[in-house]
Amino acid sequence: MAALAGKRIGLLTARASRTNGGVFEAVVRQVDLLKTLDAQPVVVAAEDDSHAADAWRLAGAEIRLAQIHGPKHPGFAPRLTPVLLDAGLDLVHLHGIWSYASRAATRWSKATNGPLVISPLGMCDAWMIERNRWKKNLARLAWEKSAWSNAMAFHALTPAEAGDIGRECGAQLIGVIPSCASPPSQPRQTMPPPMVLYLGTIHEKKNLVALMEGWLAALPDLPPDASLVVAGWGDEEGVTALERFLEPMGPSIEFVSAAFASQKAALLELARFLVLPSSSEGLPISILDGWSAGIPAAISPACNLPEGYANGAALKCGPDRESIKTALIEALRIEEPEWLSMSRAAQALASGTFGKEHIAGQWRRIYEDCLGVLSPAQLERQISGKIPQ
CATH class of the missing domain: 3.40.50.2000 (Glycogen Phosphorylase B;)
Known part of the structure; x- marks a missing residue:
């Protein structure tokens, strides 16, 4: 874990609040995992009305926000890129796609030559792709294809999602790591009411x-x-x-x-x-x-x-x-x-399968691989064990 000690990992997402649904829950978990790995999580997002009420859930993370201009979707926040560049990040981990955050991730990666990891978090699922497809097609042309081509690696929650990501994003390097569960409580002794x-x-x-x-x-x-x-x-x-x-x-x-x-x-x-x-x-x-x-x-x-x-x-x-x-x-x-x-x-x-220690170890290897000085071929060999065949 020492290899990640003090590393500043940017968790970039559309919004850092409950308005971002399950994506926000994933960011909350990733903050906790990064603290376990002795890294410094830095949450970067567009500001929204619910952030103040939910900021406590990101305890231990630096939080840096940019103001949205115009409608909340796709979250046009032109200050996101300067905020990322000012944060002194070693790596950016984008949570969720189809928002303006993807464009900021691309600009940061190109400006710094720093590693970009993308977690679509279910947003390449066929049901999601069909919903408002025309908006996704616009986003794909405007910024997503550029972000995908600049990503060092993609993260899938399941082997099925890895297939979705490969189909939609043309990605080759896909690490499969599930979400982690909370620490188990005491075993139940009786069955609760219905x-x-x-x-x-x-x-x-x-x-x-x-x-x-x-x-x-x-x-x-x-x-x-x-x-x-x-x-x-x-x-x-x-x-x-x-x-x-x-x-x-x-x-x-x-x-x-x-x-x-x-x-x-x-x-x-x-x-x-x-x-x-x-x-x-x-x-x-x-x-x-x-x-x-x-x-x-x-x-x-x-x-x-x-x-x-x-x-x-x-x-x-x-x-x-x-x-x-x-x-x-x-x-x-x-x-x-x-x-x-x-x-x-x-x-x-x-x-077991979804335990924090097990999941944290998998993320440590992905982050260390991306932060190392590796060629694309070397990186593919490093994470090939996580690429579904």
């Missing part, structure tokens, strides 16, 4: 309407005290629309807005199952944190966590109402001995 928890952003790809419709359809076959809690955050318009939709749904569904730190821990303590019927994901941190807390999950294949099915920590749940209904009924019919077995399997994954 509360199912959704924890994440309010976004159409999460299929929240189908989730709530599936819940209501399943309700006659669920325990009488069963409840669904939706703990989510997003733009004001999306949250308002969700609240209106929830009004006639009845008392078995509750919306509790954003949940972090102690509020999140309290919800995880009470939940029997997590549910995430997404159409598109990178690798959902909310499920990993649920596994750390010993909570099994009902998740769609788009969550890219087949380990959950294979190891008995998750049930398969499609993105449509009927599939969600079936999964919810199955989840809440599980008896305590089987549930406790699933809980132990979930924590084993959180401490």
